[in-house]
């Protein structure tokens with residue numbers, strides 16, 4: 001497990017991170033969400049050890065990270081840094097070698113990754129000959145070729161079409177299933193909602209919410225209910241204590257007096273569904289940011 005505890009960082013007088021703590025658990029995909037400038041990249045750079053924190057500690061398997069027990073990170077930076085003129089397979093294998101992987105293993109990993117990312121037929125093209133979406137897939141391969149212990153990915157899904165998102169997702173899930181903690185930042189809340197197990201939301205350098213996706217949704221569910229009956233549900237307006245938020249024929253979303261509404265609905269006829277309204281990640285994000 002990767003643990004971030006009480007990290008702070010300033011640039012001049014500007015406090016960019018303030019007491020940031022969260023965990024990236026093995027076997028799980030953790031989505032790191034925040035508005036532009038909220039501190040995601042700065043946090044990731046501190047985790048990787050390329051930027052110093054002014055307070056706090058980053059730990060791996062329960063021990064503060066030091067040169068002696070630094071895990072192998074797989075990092076996909078926001079500024080993608082591959083060589084446009086170099087051929088795809090050659091480049092990935094070479095990056096694996098730079099991380100100290102044997103030639104044979106680097107070649108095998110490269111070929112496997114290119115196959116999983118559906119890039120085998122582009123292996124001998126120069127990077128610049130690929131579309132931007134395919135270049136992005138190559139970046140993923142570059143972050144994975146040395147079989148890292150932890151994956152830290154800055155916006156890995158930006159610029160990918162929905163099919164490519166699924167392809168990359170499968171590759172990352174496979175790593176997560178093998179016990180690799182995966183932390184990735186994203187602005188695409190619908191994608192994060194679909195694919196992450198855990199969510200960390202940062203706002204102006206502070207953690208605004210964190211937990212498993214389901215926990216967060218339950219915690220922010222509030223007092224809103226939706227009921228669907230078999231005739232017009234306009235009568236809900238007259239139930240004392242019930243505030244109608246949305247009314248659409250037999251379907252109504254309301255707040256308060258849920259028991260009274262349900263009882264009346266049952267007396268009046270059939271209840272097709274009755275459930276608390278669970279917020280989307282988008283709604284939670286807007287609420288806490």
Ligand SMILES: Nc1ncnc2c1ncn2[C@@H]1O[C@H](COP(=O)(O)OP(=O)(O)OP(=O)(O)O)[C@@H](O)[C@H]1O
Nearest residue numbers: 011014016034035036037038039040041042043078
């Ligand atoms: N080297 C630096 N010098 C001065 N300020 C910096 C530096 N790096 C980051 N910042 C500031 O720190 C804040 C957080 O930046 P950071 O890049 O971590 O945000 P982010 O959440 O990754 O944003 P985005 O979603 O736009 O990539 C911003 O206000 C940024 O201007």
